[in-house]
Amino acid sequence: MQQPRDFSLYGAVDLGARQAAAQRREQAAERSAKAGASGDGEASAFVIDVTEETFNTEVAARSRTTPVIVDLWADWCGPCKQLSPVLEKLADEAAGSWVLARIDVDANPRLAQAFQAQSIPMVVAIIGGQMVDAFLGAMPEAQVRQWLTQVLAVAEQLGVGSADGAPGAAPQAGPDALADAMPPGYAEAQAAMERGDLDAAASVLEKALAETPADPVLKSWLAQVNLIRRVGSYDETAARRAAAASPGDVGAQTRVADIELAAGRTEEAFDRLLGAIRRTSGEERDRARLHLLELFEIFPPDDPQVKKARGQLTALLF
Template identity: 55%
Template sequence: MSQPTGQPASSSVPLRGAVDLAAVAAQAKRREQAAASAGASGGSAASGAFVVDATEASFQGVVEQSMTVPVVVDLWAEWCGPCKQLSPVLERLAAEYAGRFLLAKVDVDANPRLGQVFQAQSIPTVVAIVKGQPVPLFQGALPEQQVRAYLDELLRVAEANGVTGRIEGGAPADDAAEPPAEPPLPPLHQKAFDAIEAGDLDAAAAAYEQALAQAPADADARVGLAQVNLMRRTQDADPQAARAAAASAPSDPDAQLLVADLDLLGGHVDDAFARLVETVRTTSGDERERVRQHLVELFEIVGSDDARVAAARRALSMALF
């Protein structure tokens, strides 16, 4: 399967899909818990005005709303790990931007026609609608800084097209209540997160390696390091050239490993796993062990509780024995 690539609203917006890091996921989880607590205790429900669950039946109303305010469409599914990292970021930003855009969440399993309409080849996929017209944004679970860049560019595009409204009930962002304080990350995890935000993946890897040296059982650091290494391996890759090389050299483990990494970044988890299981099957000795270890690292990134990991582990066992 070819690697899909979205086109940003403007060339000034960076485009690079990536799985999010364990630190980011942990922060998102804490924010979700804080938001749930605020709702249970009668806290402000203002963000509910800015986020809707859209269905095939209700989507026409969403499109109509795009005539006055840009709509950001989050195409997700319950089984999608990266979706669970990205969606809380989008929801939090919808509240922060206080009605300058509407976030419409679409479960593509329950609403497959909408996934087809937006030509979502992988999820998460995020698109926008301005004056009834689709505006491709990005695919994959991007760090918050990059998501914010896409939203800011979308608002500039919307303003240029005369779409400058605000959702009723939205207050200016400066007047929004301060979000609950988050428990701090462990120092080395925060150092890694800051390095990722700054684009310094080598420094992020070094911080996670130091955390593991101090606490070998630190699962978050182990997964974070695996994800940073995945980003480092693919940051300069040309997807089209990589796929051509893998197709012309099916027995070359390095070529297959790179395409598997690209598949995982694009949300094609089953494709990535199947490619490496087949490579294990057709290699031997040190090469086979290297591919096996690489596949196990990808299992770590996706998560051991994911059904696709369980299925791929069974396939790996059969390939080995």
Template identity: 50%
Template sequence: MTDPAPGAVLRGAVDLSSLRNRPQPPVAGDGVPAPASDGASASVPSLVIDVTDETFAQVLELSRVVPIVVDLWAEWCGPCKQLSPILEKVVLELGGRLVLAKVDVDANPQLSQAFRAQSIPLVVALVAGQPVPMFTGAVPEQQVREVFAQLLQLAAQQGVTGTAAVSGDPAPDAPAEPELPPLHAEAFDAIEAGDYARAVNAYEQALAENPRDADARAGLGQVRLLARVQDADLQAVRDAAAAEPRAVDAQFAAADLDMTGGHVEDAFDRLLDLFGALDEPERAPVRERLLELFALVGDADPRVIRARGRLASLLF
């Protein structure tokens, strides 16, 4: 692709067309407002809002001014109760640069279906009306901060740089920088600048100092993936993978695009097919890449569980 922004390959993984233009009920004072007409700011009742099947079209419009983080959750979901407070905390710290839209999947089946919420918590972003897959499952606070930094960078590249102000509140001050370990802070700054190579180096140094640093390991996997797709030509990658089904590098590149496009199962199946087709001496790099991608999605995700089972059957 010519645009190095990760959003160019993340877009379109979810079909929201059925929710865009439905008639909207009158919006009460505590409802979801439409964005301001100046394109630079929007007045909202809160930076954390509850969204329903009926009000979601207004959230799509709001995403043309300020990026929206959508948290799909349910009352019975234990990991949701761990993740939601983290999402709210980080969004509030950003002082209007993001809005958090919470969707109860049990009460809003159309949104649950539109976002293909096979497991929750599921976190998706909206930028200029387009969905951007983010992550599934409860993740550490540091990982949330890093993913949100990537989202803000993507939104800026798409021209979505407005802010949200709570009705009746003064304009938000610039958010305070979170206190991070020095190498994590360096990686965070590099991600915001789009310098993925520097972010990878910072995380690698953090892991060298502390191999048990789970946040650094998670961040390293995500940034490595973004770095690999940064300058990818989508059509060229697809053509190469189709032409050389046993070429490891070609299949790796296609699997990376599958992952960043939200097609997780396609990425796993592609690499598992490759693993099964190769001779034993050639398999090690494929297994390592699969384990790296499994870690990005999360061990508890059903797609990872299924893929691990298939990998085990191929190994034994």
């Protein structure tokens, strides 16, 4: 499956079995009409519903002066119902330093296709007319906040928006400004991930990390790319059967831990590897430890689940 340029897999929902575009448009139109008739939920000044007809104005053009965060969602998507209120709350708190643009993928299938949204919720940052970052799934609020902080830092580099929350002046930079503002290797890695070439993305990221080994973003991207590559090669049924039959088989436990993490079951994945470390010794124990540390790289260092697992790992090792 192709992935967005930067992504997380929490709670992603498969889009493959949705109804035809015409039916989806009709259903979404009916929902919008009912919501309008009932007067539910007055719209926030910082949250807008975007359609294929209004996208160029509300997202592409607006992003030249204000960062736009696009929320691709659907009424039937459970994780979307967890994430969208978080995004709306943060948009209101930001008071104009960025704008939330909501896109119903059922009503706007061409936009979903343009974003290569094979699963939702999908959240995309648009700055200066370019997609600069994205993630999949219902991330916790703390992680969304950190992601937004990083996005706004890029916006500031490009001269889009302003720190006090008011829209800034239109940037003088052209469409290629992002590539100039970002560290070497980022743009090339993003392009490879966007076209679904994970092997090329991994190669670029490995080269970039050799030059800047402490870069946390590059580390996170590479860990995510490697996770997707591994999970794509697994037979989940066989992996779970082997792990259940052999609790001390580190290879089997790491495969299932990967599958669990990719499905958004982060705590289960960490607990599984901590259990493998507890049950093994020597090289096998070190193998499980290193795999756990690699999974940690996917998350911000201050992620609560990572902090908890690191503490447990320290207790096991010392």
